[in-house]
Amino acid sequence: MSEGYLKGRIRRDDIVSAAAAVYGEAGYHASSLREIAKRAGITHAGLLYHFPTKEALLAAVLERRDAEDAVREQLNIPPGLDVLRHFLALAEHNVRHRGIVDLYSRLAAEAISEDHPAHAYFARHYREARDSIAQSFRALAETGELRPGVDPDLAALTFIALMDGLQVQWLTTPTQVDVIGSLRLSLETLLTVPLFPE
Amino acid sequence: MSEGYLKGRIRRDDIVSAAAAVYGEAGYHASSLREIAKRAGITHAGLLYHFPTKEALLAAVLERRDAEDAVREQLNIPPGLDVLRHFLALAEHNVRHRGIVDLYSRLAAEAISEDHPAHAYFARHYREARDSIAQSFRALAETGELRPGVDPDLAALTFIALMDGLQVQWLTTPTQVDVIGSLRLSLETLLTVPLFPE
DNA sequence: CCTACCGATCGGTAGG
DNA sequence: CCTACCGATCGGTAGG
Known part of the structure; x- marks a missing residue:
């Protein structure tokens, strides 16, 4: 795994975290890619390089939530x-x-x-x-x-x-x-x- | 009370009804004055003649809800x-x-x-x-x-x-x-x- | 009440 | 990843 891939994954995580925060404050529809991108330290066009659409970013937020829940329920x-x-x-x-x-x-x-x-x-x-x-x-x-x-x-x-x-x-x-x-x-x-x- | 006043009140009621319907389907923030106005049969600028801002229209919707609840609770x-x-x-x-x-x-x-x-x-x-x-x-x-x-x-x-x-x-x-x-x-x-x- | 318009903001794309 | 842009849409206003 190259450094480029690792950096990409970290950056994607940052974006997902920023998105979750903004969704929580404003809801999904009222959230803008520009606000999320700003918190992640990039431009909104840069964000769209990592997530092609607004919906894809929402999917990533929900997927991470599921992953966290799965870890917690691993306790079985x-x-x-x-x-x-x-x-x-x-x-x-x-x-x-x-x-x-x-x-x-x-x-x-x-x-x-x-x-x-x-x-x-x-x-x-x-x-x-x-x-x-x-x-x-x-x-x-x-x-x-x-x-x-x-x-x-x-x-x-x-x-x-x-x-x-x-x-x-x-x-x-x-x-x-x-x-x-x-x-x-x-x-x-x-x-x-x-x-x-x- | 002139016919003009009566017509205005009816029109305002129509707008409030249309607004309540659209808020129910899309939420308040995602609702547009143009969509509400269209359902009430006027332009969005015409709507703003009756309600000066988007917020004033929301207030009217909530006031009518309260009035209906008050009637129901009149039963005491x-x-x-x-x-x-x-x-x-x-x-x-x-x-x-x-x-x-x-x-x-x-x-x-x-x-x-x-x-x-x-x-x-x-x-x-x-x-x-x-x-x-x-x-x-x-x-x-x-x-x-x-x-x-x-x-x-x-x-x-x-x-x-x-x-x-x-x-x-x-x-x-x-x-x-x-x-x-x-x-x-x-x-x-x-x-x-x-x-x-x- | 309408026509016509404004500035702001949106998601998304081109091209690098 | 950025700059620069697009078309669409938004709430609100001017002027009648």
Whole structure:
């Protein structure tokens, strides 16, 4: 691998980081290649040398997010309480890294449109998140740790939707929203056992 | 009141309706005055005769939404189960009127920014919604209809955030999201009494 | 309310 | 990677 290739990869990483930051602040559509390029220290035409279109850059941002998530899920936690605790820890991490939440919340709302370049990404993301959580609720149902009569799929949808809704409200009025408290309340009312036994 | 004034009010209403529709499809920033004007049957310069800036038009859209909400809340339901049932009915209404949900979800995400013209509107909207629901949960706590140990304020935050999160996920993948089922599940796990006794 | 226009900004391309 | 440019589109204004 030549130095040129390495430099190119580093530069591409810088651009993707700058893009993620700008998307988080302004959303995808309102972001300009010129602003992203400026933060990466090049011209917007230079940026287009690395990423041929605005959409290709968005794809790269989402791909990196997926790669990071994959690393985190490499842990391969077995379905059950630990998965729920893991998502709670993720929420705690997010509250300390506003940029990630910003990017995600804005893109998710833009991607409602079927013709948005990130629409398929979010449709898949939601389905995978619901499936993952539902699997854990099903495991908990078998051991009697899920409240009787609660549908695991509906519980999974509820948990994911709650996380998303809390994020937007927290970003808008940070001091008035207790993200972790709400998630713990929701999980504890769905379960028959405490999340964190003393 | 002269015919000219009446015609002006009707025209303004048409423009606000067109704006609400376009905001719902594209968000506020991505919407153009030319597209809104075209749907209202005038030129974009003609639109600016009625609303001096793009922001003034957004303000008019939000004001009309508030006015409609005020009419609905004129009912003045006393805090308690009926308020929760009322919000559930509102959610059922929304699922049948996608445009309203679209407008709300997109604007809410854009308005995360403190400098967005609708930021203050949403900050107030969230606070009022939380206060209204919290009041009902407090009333239910006094009569033992709220699950013991559940904080009414946290329950209110949870319910509002869940509604918002469900809407975005439903708009993105409509066939896979049971909005009403999730809300009923959430309320029923928070309460000690059934929402709809048989 | 319209025609006609302005300056600014956008994504993308040519050519090096 | 840059300079220089293109056509398109934007919100807003002048003048009627």
